[in-house]
Amino acid sequence: MAENVLHIENIVMQFGGVVAVNDFTLDINKGEIVALIGPNGAGKTTAFNVITGVYAPTNGAVYFNGKRIIENHPHGKMKKLYKGGNLGKYKSVIEPTPDKITHLGIARTFQNIRLFKNMTVFENVLIAKHLKRTSNIFSATFRLNAKEEARQRKEVMKLLDILGLSSVKDEKATNLPYGKQRHLEIARALATEPKLLLLDEPAAGMNPQETEELTAFIGKIRSEFGLTILMIEHHMDLVMDISDRIYVLDFGKLIAQGTPDEVQNNPKVIEAYLGVSDDA
């Protein structure tokens, strides 16, 4: 039987009167690559921010490897404002910080590149590796134990080798071509040894050749590291090529899910993207 890695249940994320994510449920099994797509403002990044502990959801729960890691229900100001369903279903408050989520084994990248631009490729990955071990930015930067440090350096070299980045390990991040900077961002996420990787628009700003290289790169890391991947992406070639399944959000609501074939022929999806339905 397929092994569930991530189960998001009835997630609502409401900012005052704006319902950014509206009763969203999603499942990902071990080893799958799942894409989360939808027009601008559909709620995709907000969903990522809930899974990674940036926002406590207004209502709903998140399970990782069968364990409930996030739960919340409308309280305080939201008690009056909340218009969603499942009221009273979620009773406890579990609000891990992003740092705790990383330690559980979920890593992410961001829409905009967030590298230490003036540090080398090697240093960028090493700092991410330190964060995994210490969860403290101070000791992550000014490391303490020489033996542990040597071990981590070795692990980083191995990771760079696998990812084809060892030949540029001493280059400053800012000097890398754009596509490689994106690979480096993923390398940093992998340094935290995740089981689940969330990629937020990894192909943003890429040309077709860079996008093709990224497609191969993502396929490679899935098999090398036995990863499960959830990816937000607007490049439909990449999404259709690499995804096992796709979820589609529009105005915060799930409007479709299925295989790439099912989703691209779904009239609701066509309507959400083009503003016209085939059967209109």
Ligand SMILES: Nc1ncnc2c1ncn2[C@@H]1O[C@H](COP(=O)(O)OP(=O)(O)OP(=O)(O)O)[C@@H](O)[C@H]1O
């Ligand atoms: N912190 C916030 N406060 C208030 N509203 C927010 C906040 N974050 C997101 N929103 C709103 O929630 C909605 C969903 O935004 P979100 O960024 O999740 O969409 P998205 O699908 O990721 O869009 P894009 O593809 O453009 O990145 C938008 O209307 C946005 O303005």
